[in-house]
Amino acid sequence: MRMGLERAGWEVTFANDIDADKCRMYRDHFGEAKEFVLGDVHELDAADIPDVALATASFPCNDLSLAGARRGLAGEHSSAFWGFIEALTKMGRRRPPMVLLENVTGFLTSNDGNDFKDALLALNQLGYAVDALIVDASRFVPQSRQRLFVVGMRSPAVSALNDTLKFYESDCRPPALADFIMWNADINWRIRPLPPLPSGKRRLPDIVEELSPNSAMWWSRERAEYLLRQMSPKHRAQAEEMIRGTSVSYGTVFRRVRNEKSMAELRVDGIAGCLRTPRGGSGRQILFAAGRGRFAVRLLTPRECARLMGADDFAVNVPLNQALFGFGDAVCVPVVEWIARNYLNHVWEEDYAPQEIPKAPERVVSYRRASRR
Secondary structure, eight states, X not given: OHHHHHHTTOEEEEEEEXXXXXXXXXXXXXXXXXXXXXXXXXXXXXGGSOOOSEEEEOOOOTTTSTTTTOOGGGSTXXXXXXXHHHHHXXXXXXXXXXXXXXXXXXXXTXXXXXXXXXXXXXXXXXXXXXXXXXXXXXXXXXXXXXXXXXXXXXXXXXXXXXXXXXXXXXXXXXXXXXXXXXHOTTSXXXXXXXXXXXXXXXXXXXXXXXXXXTOTXXXXXXXXXXXXXXXXXXXXXXXXXXXXXXXXXXXXXXXXXXXXEEEEEEEOSSOBOOOOOOSTTTTOOXXXXXXXXXXXXXXXXXXXXXXXXXXXXXXXXXXXXXXXXXXXXXXXXXXXXXHIIIIIHHHIIIIIHHHHOSSOOOOEXXXXXXXXX
């Protein structure tokens, strides 16, 4: 989040997360980072939060995603959203003009859409008109990663919901989101037109690290062949076709449980699957390299994960699993940059800069990674 906003001209003055491992990764890259407050968002003192133009929240998706138990905003983890709302409430008149939320698209349908509606109404009650958009990171990097973003603006709603659905449906507002907007006219919306999203040009080979054939990252022959045997006939046929190829090509593999059996699912479209947060070794993405009659298998490296998040030069000084968790729990950098340049910056210049600061403003963002164990 910080890297994407900084690329669009913002400055971070406050950051918060409960996870000490992510704090270490943050400080490894950004330096001493005195602005980082390690602790539970529910226990933040509003007096310690500086006056800012934007507050962001990427709260845990555990209870919202299809991979979780769908307990919603009442769940142990995703309820951290209410800690963010509480912090904004306690800021009173110092509340920032804008907020930006980020989460999985499952947020839109969690508890039949009631969780998402409750979150938007909570922002309304704090004086924010809201907008929502969905962006897939594959428009910028070779990773399939759809995320739902909400922008809140402390100004009157300027769009009435009496137009046709077609007006709201766009690159960033697919039918399911456009339907939600149309069927929830009691929410104080402020829908802003946006330009088309770019077409992603980078592909998986563009992010692969050149590792020595003797690297310990590569799996043993026995382990690699076992992965091959875990594939369904369809995916095994795709793997065999890659092996017969005249040049080396790449795919990614996730292990999934199908009919109570662990299966290896191969993806060969040049796009990696969505990076996850592995716990206990699960959810780690596998690289499958094949061609010229041979194949090799290993986990994605931390550097490859950084590149898949658009954070190519991010400093990585932590063990493998810790790095994989950190990147799996992060936000795609160029996606945030695109939203900042095409949305946040325009709203700031149009609505707030002329009123609050006559000269060119110093953009300041409150980055709040709201999370709770």
